[in-house]
Amino acid sequence: MLKLAATFVALLVDGVAYAMILFLMSVGLTITLGVMRIANLAHCAFAMIGGYMAFALVSSGYFSLFTALPLAVAGTMILGALAERSVYRWVYTTGQLGQILMTLGLVFIVVATGNLFFGSNLHAIGLPDWLNGSFSWDAIAISAYRTFIIAVSVAIALVCWAILEFTDFGARLRAAVDNPRMARCIGIDVPRVFSITFSVGCGLAAAAGVLGTQIMPLEPWYAFEYLVPLLMVVAVGGLGSLKGSFYAALMLGIIDTFGRYYLPAAGAFVIYLAVVALLLWRPQGVFARASA
């Protein structure tokens, strides 16, 4: 009985940690898709860039995970801002298929660059000792690392929520997400709000990439590897809905982890079947608001 509980708890922690990484990554993407309706398939690449940046810093020996994290996030945000001002201007002007192809091209470029600098081996960022262990009561052990991920992610999520609810910028962003045309009409500089949000979204993705290297190791194909789960989180959560992608990430992360353990014969099929079913039931996203 205790063993069952132990397994259950371990799986739950695993699933929630994975979900939180996906959620952090999805914040930027859901806004991009929801506000500007841009199919940005390159979003996962920013997580990879952040992860690799931190990896390079830590490998140099002068930085630890904690000091490298803000630097990698800042670096990725700058890169994101630069990209948004240059290449993405092209992306904005083409139709949906063009956006998909262009951002796909960007992913290819990032993957090739990743291989150029870091080779094709898997890399993970070393953890300080106190994160390597686990908290245990009797037979139930909870990984310290995963707890850390969950704690940091929830903290970031709360900060995001607070900014959205209580600040001026947050109000403008919510208006832009709800109805971009109307927001423009009442004087909100939607493109500028979006540029800032895009950059922050890249930063959050980078944070996810840095924090998660032990469960999602870095390799050149990382930008592709997690693109599909990421897109599924955003689609199920509803484009533009942060709360939606939070719940969707939780749902998908937990179903995936439990599914793989209890139904190994079905593997990841279960999660995609669930996604397909959910998208068919509610095409605009399970948690999306029924707004115009």
Next chain:
Amino acid sequence: MSEAPALAIENVSKNFGGLRVARDVSLNLPVGARHALIGPNGAGKTTLVHMVSGLLPPSAGTLRLGGVDITHMAAERRVGLGLARTFQISSLFPHLTVAENIGLAFEAKHGLDRRIWGNTAKHAEIVDGAAALLQKLGLLELAARRIVDLPYGQRRLVEIALVLALEPKTLLLDEPAAGLAAAERGALLDLLLRMPEGLSILVIEHDMSLVFRLAQRITVLVEGAILIEGTVGEIRADPRVRDIYLGSRHHG
């Protein structure tokens, strides 16, 4: 014994959240009638036409086409019952040629859109039908021109040809004269006056001279509700209508 009206709008309302776009609108279009729907911009006229044609579901009320309840019927099935409409901004197939546009209407009418074999251009129902119609409306020289390459006035005319190809029983026209020059309006009015007698027409228009010459009855819609309904004479005489429009000719 009276036959069912071509179109019956019964107490139809439409709400978008708290916004009431149509309030308890009723309108009766007998077979062969010419009925105009007028009113200031934003009165809800186009919304009403969207509901009749099936692109927008009503929040309340009933719609009947030739006596058949179409309130929840899919748009394409309503067309099968003889309904056709034009749009405020001509709704055509931009990169296809005029011949292909009209041809598609004939294709749809004869159910040939399911046919996966045989060259389109060899189907007599499609080509001959399109040819006859294009010639009748003087559009023959434009047959091989793409819609994107045509000026606005000619696109309007092609859209009218498109709906005529369907041989509808009930026709909804949404501001057919909008954006047309004076001579083109004259040609349009001519065309509308020559339409078959059995065809019932509901037209939304701002051009009053066209309305007064074409329509038998007029409904005035203001802020989603009917202000008055009556014959052309009654509407012309009513001071409230004159109040809404600052002069009866405000489209040049």
Next chain:
Amino acid sequence: MTTPADQQVADRQVIETTRAGFSRHVFSWLDLLPFVFAALVYFFLGRYLALGTQVMIQIAFALSLDLALGYGGIDSLGHVAFFGMGAYAAGLFALYVSSEPISGLAAAAVLGAITGLITGPLVLRTRGLTLVMLTLAVATMLQELANASAMKPITGGADGLFGFKIAPVFGVFSFDLRGHTGYWYALGVVAFVFFTCKAVVNSPFGLAIRGIRENPVRMRMLGVNVTARLVTLYCISGALAGIAGGLSAQVTKLVGLDSLGFLLSGNALVMLILGGTGNLYGAIIGAIIFVVLSDRAAAIDPFNWLFAIGAVLVLAVRFAPQGVVGLIEQAWRRQRMRRAR
């Protein structure tokens, strides 16, 4: 005073003028060109026969995608699902039913069509980004299904299907190790796929599909059941993609999980952007360019090749979104305008 004979001539002229408005996609001698070219190239390919066969397999796949995406406007990121289903169908057919190749392809086509019939009505009710994500989710779901350990006895899991024999084509031409029969077999299949696509595009159904892509609301207001037409197109495209997959299985005698992998979908999209969508020739040109280049370049340096494809994608979408065929058409139109002056 017009006589009845004059009237008849005039009527015929009216009809001819109208017919001229339809003539963009009829069969022409131009259509035979790629196949004559492929037949001639056979004699010069030497060691590269397998590459030539691979080109043709991808041409078939790209053609099927052009039908759905270029003509139907269905932005599918998951078209590999049909390819993979066809590949597994052909492999399983050869293993358990009969090694006769053409019936194997028929089985592949049927499974491709059934996949379209099941997923189509669900997926095609959505539009825009949701549609894109759904096609991706369905394809990934199928790949995970093939990988699931429960399915291992059927699909072979990560090892895939192999070791099946393919009987001689028409009972006469046996598949040799050098790939000669494979090449001609593939050529025949690609010709079939191409002319099927042509027939569909030229038909009234093809015009209706183009209409749906241009203005689905107007098609509904003409009385056409748009979703039903799109599902039919999806099934046809699925069947043809299935044939491409089956061809691949029969020629390489191998079916792996990568026949359901996103890479194939992505490659086909690159081929279409390179060659041009919505005209079938673009699919042929794009496939030839892409497969030949990627084979040569990937052999030299796979990751720098990836960089090059990425750059080409970005630049192509920005500067030549209609692909090679689009550039040719633009040059042609400019020539005609210059001559008109």
